[in-house]
Amino acid sequence: MNRTYLMFDIRRTLRNKRVLLFSVLMPVVLFAIFGLTIPDGASEGGISAIAYVMVSMAMFGSMSAAMSSGGAIAAERDGGWNRTLRLTPLTPQAYVASKVILSLLLAVPPLLIVFLFGRVAGHVHLDATQWITVALVSWLGALPFAAIGLVIGYVAKPDSVQPITGLSTMLIAAFGGLWLPVDQMPSLMKHIAQLTPAYWTGQTSRSALTAAGVDTQALLVVLAWTVVLGVIALRRFRADTARA
Template structure:
């Protein structure tokens, strides 16, 4: 499994398009828009620059995880998964390795936007808080990795790409990664609190503020993780039966 994991990581590193969209895009957006909103206002105990830093780090992380997970659809169409099934690598471990790779793809976005926040707006955190932020936002990508795999195993490449984009954009906007949910109507605020993207970003916001995750937030993330895992397993079994 570890050899396959290294192979997948090398493939990921050789694809500059992913970094362009998931790292440079959020960093450029942060640099442009954080200066416009950094007026000292507080947002859940954070200033605007720190709050936006976490939101855009989450935006890039979710994009990376979904794109890598959903790329399974192209691998299926190319026959790569059929080749894997005739190797000694168990299918379950191949799926786990792909999920781990998709989660690791989130780290560059979180780190890069964090560096931008430190340089441009002097967002000051202790080493332990930076480490906690990185670790929590990495662990928080689990449901999105499973969603990406569910899309990749369940849909053809022609459908997987637009579905991934719609899921990413909808979850990001409605989950408050780009605009604070305090600006939303009451009904949309309630919806945002039930989405995994809001609770994912909440891990980062609370970490930066020096607070522990909430029980409600962890409960929502766990529920979505279980739901996406069930769909991913079902989609994988069906793709195996077809293949």
């Protein structure tokens, strides 16, 4: 891992305030609309309904932030950055790893702020172990979306990467059950939901709030999505660098 490049990437990304604001404000607004209007005592999937919505919106924010790295990658490709990388000792694996780490760092603020808003405004009560577990699992759940952001960055042009990322984020969240509980979807939509990584990351995160604990099967599916998408991203980087 090249720490110098990673720190450079972090500083450059943090200058893009619009991405950070969208990934934080959007899930907070959605939680306020859909979560704070829930009647007291309502439940969904065996847990408090408002906690269910809080975790779903936190996951939406973290996936939005994680996928946003595609814009920087597309800009780097357009500016000939890949040609420069070929002259450095930075390996493809190290480059992709640095982008994934950056995406995970970007996923932290939405999670923390939505959880804080849920605790203060929504009066969501969890014990310390539950807060830590759901935060950690939700954070790691951003991994497949970091890989999706990388893939988009390697296949899209700079002027189209943001619309593609935004549309992809909305569709994945909607069809994956982050905006509407899967149990309330029509039968066909339930099957479609299970084909998306958002469904499994949501299942993993929300299961941390149940008495049974984290859903191991859902966690394994999330890891499988991460590996597959990570391999695709790495291959796209190598192919793009070879053409540079």
